[in-house]
Each structure stands twice: as C-alpha cells, then as structure tokens.
Amino acid sequence: MTFKPGPLQKIAPNVKVGEGAFINDFVNLYGCTIGADTKIGPFVEIQKNASVGERCKISSHTFICEGVTIEDEVFVGHGVVFINDRIPRATANGALQTESDWTVRKTLVKVGASIGSGAVIMCDLTIGARAVVGAGAVVVKDVPDDAVVVGNPSRVIRSSATQSGD
Numbered sequence: 001m002t003f004k005p006g007p008l009q010k011i012a013p014n015v016k017v018g019e020g021a022f023i024n025d026f027v028n029l030y031g032c033t034i035g036a037d038t039k040i041g042p043f044v045e046i047q048k049n050a051s052v053g054e055r056c057k058i059s060s061h062t063f064i065c066e067g068v069t070i071e072d073e074v075f076v077g078h079g080v081v082f083i084n085d086r087i088p089r090a091t092a093n094g095a096l097q098t099e100s101d102w103t104v105r106k107t108l109v110k111v112g113a114s115i116g117s118g119a120v121i122m123c124d125l126t127i128g129a130r131a132v133v134g135a136g137a138v139v140v141k142d143v144p145d146d147a148v149v150v151g152n153p154s155r156v157i158r159s160s161a162t163q164s165g166d
Contacts (some may be wrong), residue, residue, distance in 0.1 A: 018054060022053035032064075035072065050105070059117070067123065069103040074109050077135065082107055084123045110145070 008025035011017075015029045018036030023029070027040055031048025034040065035123035038052055041060035046052065050064050053072035058064070067084040070076070092101040093101050105123030109115070113127045116135030127133060127143045130165050143149050148158040 014048075024060075024105045041078075053111070067106045068109070069107070070109045071111040071113075071129075073112045075114040076109075077115055077119065079117055080115050080119050080121065082123075086123060113143075 006025060010028045011023065012030035014031050014103065016033040017023070018078060020037040021034050023034070023039070023040045024042040026042045028045040031050045032165070033044040034046070035052055035054035035056065037054055038056040038058070040046070040058045041062070043061045044058055044064070046064040047066040049066045050068045052058060052064065052070045053074065055072055056070060056076070058072045058076045062076055062078065062080045063082060063084050064070070065084040070083045085102055086105060089097055091092065091097060092126060096149040107121060107123050108126045110127060110129040110131070112130040113133070115121070115127070115133040116137065118136045119133050120138045121127070122138070122140045125139065125142050127139065128145035128147060130146050131143045132148045133139055133154065134148065136152070137150050138152040139149065140153045143154070144156070144159065146157045146159065149156050
C-alpha cells in the first residue's frame with residue numbers, strides 16, 4: 001500500500017512508510033523510513049537518513065535528526081531532541097555552512113527502549129535495549145541495556161540486576 005499524506009502533513013515523496021503506520025497532521029518528514037504500525041505524533045520532524053522501526057510511538061514535538069536509528073518497539077516522549085553534531089556552527093570560513101562542512105554523528109536507540117519527555121540525546125552514543133531514559137535527562141554517553149538513567153548529565157540509577165519492573 002502506498003501512503004498518501006493528508007493536506008496538513010508535509011511528507012516528502014522519498015519517505016518510506018510501513019504498513020499500518022499512523023502519521024498525525026503537522027509533521028515534517030523527508031528522506032526517512034518509518035516502520036510498520038508506528039505512530040508519529042503531531043509537530044514531529046524526522047530528517048533524511050533517519051530511521052524509525054516498527055511498532056514505535058514518537059510523541060508530539062519531537063525532533064529526530066539525520067543519523068538517528070530507532071529500532072523496533074521504542075517509545076519517544078514529548079519534546080525529545082536528538083543531536084547529530086558535537087560542535088555546531090552557523091558558518092565555515094565566513095560563509096553559511098553547507099553539508100560538506102561537517103560530519104553527521106550517529107545515534108542508535110535499541111529495541112524496546114523508552115525515552116521520557118524533554119530528554120536531550122547527544123550523538124555518538126547508543127541507548128541500550130529496554131533502557132529507560134527519564135524525563136528531562138541529558139544523555140551524553142552510552143546507556144546500557146535495561147538501565148534506567150536520569151539527570152543532567154544522565155547517570156544510571158538502576159540496572160538489569162536491580163530493575164523491578166515498576
């Protein structure tokens with residue numbers, strides 16, 4: 001089935017949308033891949049060369065930049081921001097930067113992870129399978145599988161050995 005965007009969606013023709021995906025109005029998607037049965041909330045932007053897996057939920061006002069890979073069954077809360085450049089600049093040698101003036105840095109969010117509202121996710125890291133990132137956390141280094149991280153900078157407060165499922 002071919003996905004046909006509604007009048008209040010900005011979805012470029014090069015976006016790949018899986019069967020059963022639901023995309024709200026007021027989104028901006030270009031050059032990305034959205035997996036089957038994934039829900040994209042309103043006011044979300046997903047850039048080129050980003051990928052969202054199957055059965056994910058991306059909540060409103062989230063920004064997923066180029067270089068981010070989100071595996072299956074991931075929850076991303078409201079207003080989460082991913083970053084793909086460690087030293088951003090507006091100009092290079094006095095002229096506005098172009099794509100050739102910087103290198104996209106990658107981020108991987110593994111299967112079943114959950115990212116709380118307002119979190120900021122730095123690049124060059126992996127959020128482990130089934131990990132939980134607390135609301136408002138600033139993630140600057142890898143998060144182990146099954147860990148719970150909170151704070152700025154984020155720190156592990158619980159690991160798989162102590163996780164109780166609450």
